[in-house]
Amino acid sequence: MWACILLPQLAMDGVLRTRADRASPLVLLSGTAQRRMLQAVNPAARALGLKPGQPLAAALALTRAFSTAEYDVAAIEHWQQLLAAWAYGYSSQVSLHYPRCLLLEVHSSFSLFGPWPRFEARLRAELDELGFRHRLCLAPYPAAARVLVNVHDGLAVTDTPRLHQVLGQLPIERIGLPREAATAFARMGIRTLKQALSLPRASLARRFASDVLIQLDTLQGHRPLPLEFYRPPDVFDTRIELNFEVESHQALLFPLRRLTADLAAFLAGRDSGVQRFRLYLEHRTLPDSEVPVGLLSAERESAMLFELTRGRLEHLQLPAPVLAVRLVARDLPAFTPVHQPLFDERPQQNVPWEQLRERLRARLGDEAVVSLSARADHRPECAWQESSLARTEPWPHAGLRPGWLLSAPQPLREEGLLILAGPERIESGWWDGADARRDYYRVQTATGQQGWAFRALPGGPLLLHGWFA
Incomplete structure (x- = not known):
């Protein structure tokens, strides 16, 4: 069929x-400079009496609207x-x-x-x-x-x-x-x-x-029709020429929305996503202004692509009026949809973490949003570090750790305290002058809270270092 x-x-x-x-009303013109003809007219222009094949001079004699x-x-x-x-x-x-x-x-x-x-x-x-x-x-x-x-x-x-x-x-x-x-x-x-x-x-x-x-x-189907089938290209390159000089970011949003929607349709057709692309703003005399857009993972949802590009564009100071907008995407990796539950339990006003992450990076800058990653150190206060969101190294297996680590250990009253697990001995840091020799315990207070506490060796008071959720 x-x-x-x-x-x-x-x-x-x-x-x-x-x-x-x-x-x-809009008409499309063709022909030589001496004899311009109306090649196509939209419904509003047709309502004015204009029609294809009409000379431009005759159309102007009827109306200039x-x-x-x-x-x-x-x-x-x-x-x-x-x-x-x-x-x-x-x-x-x-x-x-x-x-x-x-x-x-x-x-x-x-x-x-x-x-x-x-x-x-x-x-x-x-x-x-x-x-x-x-x-x-x-x-x-x-x-x-x-x-x-x-x-x-x-x-x-x-x-x-x-x-x-x-x-x-x-x-x-x-x-x-x-x-x-x-x-x-x-x-x-x-x-x-x-x-x-x-x-x-x-x-x-x-x-x-x-x-x-x-x-x-x-x-009638008695003879096959020889057809050459389309194969999508590996590069998306689309340009929109503006019909007037644009000097504000707000006026660029409509062509930008159209470009990102076309990019999303292109990506859906070839079943791929985009991870990096560039927006070029063309000026009359100055070189093109470039707006690079980079994502941490492949995406292809048009609203998200528009929002991210808009956030990057708003950080750019336009050096001159813009005559045309061009979007070029060469990095088109395979797209893997995120598995979601059958029933979305998120509130209506919330957005998924991936969209929020990319929106923050677009508005605040790539270096303003970071994640936590593991560090090769057994001391809990030294076992983490800030890193780029693009890093995905898994955390090393180091036993059960609390979700909330206190900035400094605090004394813990031992009356009514129940020890659930431990001790786990940690001896490390002799090479940097901050030697730590501790026995860690998982404890439960009289009110039912579960914490992570240690006693410094060879002996000392019990100090609270973190809370379990």
Whole structure:
């Protein structure tokens, strides 16, 4: 089963998704400097009487209440590649065989994403979130799915007899034939595909070129469609050109949110995470400002990536107005989701430790957040040290230790004291002048508290060194 996603306004959507105000009139221009033409218009511009193919001079004679942008063919290719990377997360067979279309083999994914109605709803929701208008159809053959999406939206044909019935009703000019062939059929009085297929094949072979018969056979599934399948790249590199010079961090948040959302979709498609990436702010005359972002572990959740990048960006003093924003990610390790309990018992306002840790590092700096690590010393007060959060050395096995170690030992009254375990002798520190010779005990006070106490050798009072939870 093949799903075809048609992106009828890909160039326009690519421009609109970089703008905070999507409802204002916008036209895309093409052509030479002497004769500028309207290549695409959004609904707001169409409501003003503007339409594709109209000269810019005629559009300006009607109204000036619209903004313009260039119709960029390279940008269309970029958006197609981004959407193919997103679709790769749902199918291993994704093709860009047709322009402004995605072909996905989806039958093998039903067991993972559910039946087609649920699968379709998920695809549409994510495309809407990414900011791309679309049409979507399902058919047993990729060429048939492409033809159906020209006429229908949401049609799902799952068996061959039903497919032939639906295809037979299609207008002959909408099935992807060359224009000359479609015109020739119309002059013969052939209006639908069913009428064309009812003609003798030998007669069709004499009247039309071989590619017409190949197209008809491919639509019916009699001939396979050769497809080249997409493979995601190993580097994410996306740039958003701003439509005005930006001088504040606040105005950069919208393109930043879009970039991190695109990065998250790219990572989900190739089933990987990101651990290091760079944000480049382009200026008119000065070199690009760089904002490096490093994480302690691979992540790919868009909200988290945006929050971390925003925290790093706020520490940067902009040397000049920003003209474009570019995000480059090369370190894309495998992503391992964190195992979570079935029922989340955390309060609603709390966040997981991993997100809190990265948010603190982004806001306060890498060196401001540290962890505790073990140190090769038997003396409890010397057996720990501050270290980087990236270090993950396990604590050495040294017996039961209290969770709360006092900064200085305190005298402990021995009346009513119950010794639960011990003694554990510790003799160490002779090399640095702080020799410690102690016998440690796990004790319980009369009130039920459990502590860790020692008696210095050769003898002395019992001193409390820590409390057990």
